[in-house]
Amino acid sequence: MVTDYLVVGAGASGLAFTDALVAETHAEVIMIDRRQAPGGHWVDAYPFVRLHIPSAYYGVNSLPLGDDRIDDAGENAGFYERASGEAVREHFAEAAARLERTGRVRILTGHEHLGRVADEVQVRDLATGKVHEVAVRRKLVDARYLEASVPSTHTPSFDVSPGARVVPVNDLPAAASSTTAYTVLGSGKTAVDACTWLLDNDVAPDRIRWIRPREAWFLDRAAFQPLEQVGGIIEGLSLDAEAAAQATDVDDLFQRLEASGRVSRIDPSRPATMYRGTMLSARERQAVRQVEDVVRLGRVRRIEPDRIVLAHGEVLTGKDVLHVDCTALGLRDAPAVPIFQPDELVLQQVRQNSPCFNAALIGFVEAHWDEDAHKNRLCAPNPYASTIEDWPRLMRVTWSNEYRWLREPELSAWVAQSRLNLLRALPDHAAEPSVQTSLQRFLTHVRPAIERLGQLDGAAVKAPGGR
Numbered sequence: 001m002v003t004d005y006l007v008v009g010a011g012a013s014g015l016a017f018t019d020a021l022v023a024e025t026h027a028e029v030i031m032i033d034r035r036q037a038p039g040g041h042w043v044d045a046y047p048f049v050r051l052h053i054p055s056a057y058y059g060v061n062s063l064p065l066g067d068d069r070i071d072d073a074g075e076n077a078g079f080y081e082r083a084s085g086e087a088v089r090e091h092f093a094e095a096a097a098r099l100e101r102t103g104r105v106r107i108l109t110g111h112e113h114l115g116r117v118a119d120e121v122q123v124r125d126l127a128t129g130k131v132h133e134v135a136v137r138r139k140l141v142d143a144r145y146l147e148a149s150v151p152s153t154h155t156p157s158f159d160v161s162p163g164a165r166v167v168p169v170n171d172l173p174a175a176a177s178s179t180t181a182y183t184v185l186g187s188g189k190t191a192v193d194a195c196t197w198l199l200d201n202d203v204a205p206d207r208i209r210w211i212r213p214r215e216a217w218f219l220d221r222a223a224f225q226p227l228e229q230v231g232g233i234i235e236g237l238s239l240d241a242e243a244a245a246q247a248t249d250v251d252d253l254f255q256r257l258e259a260s261g262r263v264s265r266i267d268p269s270r271p272a273t274m275y276r277g278t279m280l281s282a283r284e285r286q287a288v289r290q291v292e293d294v295v296r297l298g299r300v301r302r303i304e305p306d307r308i309v310l311a312h313g314e315v316l317t318g319k320d321v322l323h324v325d326c327t328a329l330g331l332r333d334a335p336a337v338p339i340f341q342p343d344e345l346v347l348q349q350v351r352q353n354s355p356c357f358n359a360a361l362i363g364f365v366e367a368h369w370d371e372d373a374h375k376n377r378l379c380a381p382n383p384y385a386s387t388i389e390d391w392p393r394l395m396r397v398t399w400s401n402e403y404r405w406l407r408e409p410e411l412s413a414w415v416a417q418s419r420l421n422l423l424r425a426l427p428d429h430a431a432e433p434s435v436q437t438s439l440q441r442f443l444t445h446v447r448p449a450i451e452r453l454g455q456l457d458g459a460a461v462k463a464p465g466g467r
């Protein structure tokens with residue numbers, strides 16, 4: 001087989017990249033994925049998962065996801081719709097079919113990338129075991145560098161003794177009716193979803209125990225609403241910039257962010273160190289605060305039929321208790337490497353919290369510029385955040401990248417019209433007084449913020465364009 005680009009990974013990143021590249025070039029692409037269907041981790045997601053961001057800026061650029069409807073009931077009332085896992089899978093299946101219909105893209109699911117041998121890349125068909133050689137004229141695209149880890153496919157980091165009842169969160173709906181007591185394991189959004197699902201299904205809060213090794217900060221979903229509500233996004237970013245410019249250290253930074261409503265924690269009386277950039281609405285936060293039996297003894301080491309052994313102690317449990325594993329890492333903490341390399345492209349985050357936008361933007365940049373050094377300047381890699389210590393680098397690199405995009409008219413025109421750009425409706429609202437105020441605050445603070453964040457991050461940078 002011969003192709004211009006071989007894309008390894010047909011998840012959100014691989015599909016959003018290929019969608020943008022094919023729209024901008026005549027390139028031929030082969031995509032491969034170990035899974036039996038396109039969509040990446042969404043193929044194995046738990047049944048009640050939803051996007052934590054609005055559908056309006058998720059998926060591939062050329063195909064809308066949902067109808068940009070504002071929900072009028074439920075915990076998302078007043079906010080733009082968020083697709084279910086099934087709707088996300090359907091979106092990616094349709095995106096893949098449309099790519100194949102161009103006649104320039106072949107998608108080989110059930111195929112695994114093995115590595116490069118001389119000038120060719122080896123790919124194994126998992127059904128037959130047959131190994132194929134692919135000659136790549138331009139680049140191999142690593143669209144699995146940030147591969148997500150999810151409960152249904154990961155190996156838990158704790159032991160389970162015979163007789164203990166432990167299920168991945170995917171099996172919660174099926175297993176829930178056989179018990180009346182639940183222990184949710186994990187500190188992140190999946191654990192929040194498991195607690196919320198139980199509460200929504202009339203499980204009393206005192207029947208739920210939550211093993212939460214770390215306390216997490218969450219963003220407020222109200223401040224990430226696009227289109228008609230885009231003013232809230234720019235207001236939030238201006239508060240981020242103001243807090244960053246004035247912060248004396250990372251703890252002070254998070255106190256400022258919390259005081260301005262940018263971040264919140266489930267238990268405000270506890271220090272929080274985890275920051276993954278996930279969002280909750282005020283209603284979700286209020287709901288899970290009803291769970292009061294929270295165990296904070298570090299990570300689980302072993303679950304036995306009658307006790308749970310943790311890093312810093314143990315608690316009693318029982319054979320009738322259903323333990324729900326929500327401990328998968330989710331986003332991968334991979335270190336930054338150059339995105340554009342001589343024979344390879346390694347897809348990574350460039351703007352915070354926008355995986356599909358990032359992959360599509362990299363596809364556009366690959367299509368329009370030749371020199372790797374320049375492409376890497378436009379797309380500095382920005383690893384996913386894991387702790388509060390990562391916030392200064394996350395926002396500094398995001399704002400520095402965005403500044404460089406503004407200086408490339410072709411690229412900034414693409415960004416301005418991209419469906420995946422959460423700020424795309426900003427020009428339509430720029431004359432509104434509240435938006436004017438936010439823009440002014442953002443512009444006043446963003447350069448000092450980048451320099452301050454560089455100091456907090458130990459990078460001692462100058463804001464781009466500075467003297």
Ligand SMILES: Cc1cc2nc3c(=O)[nH]c(=O)nc-3n(C[C@H](O)[C@H](O)[C@H](O)COP(=O)(O)OP(=O)(O)OC[C@H]3O[C@@H](n4cnc5c(N)ncnc54)[C@H](O)[C@@H]3O)c2cc1C
Nearest residue numbers: 009011012013033034040041051052053112113144147148
């Ligand atoms: C539960 C959950 C909910 C999320 N919700 C949101 C959200 O609402 N909004 C948002 O912006 N982000 C969200 N994210 C972040 C999420 O990681 C991205 O949105 C996105 O789906 C990640 O896609 P990806 O293509 O980078 O990785 P993946 O989906 O992990 O895809 C990588 C693919 O590479 C394949 N692969 C790996 N190695 C090989 C190999 N050797 N050969 C062949 N194939 C290989 C894998 O099979 C996999 O399908 C969520 C993440 C999780 C875990």
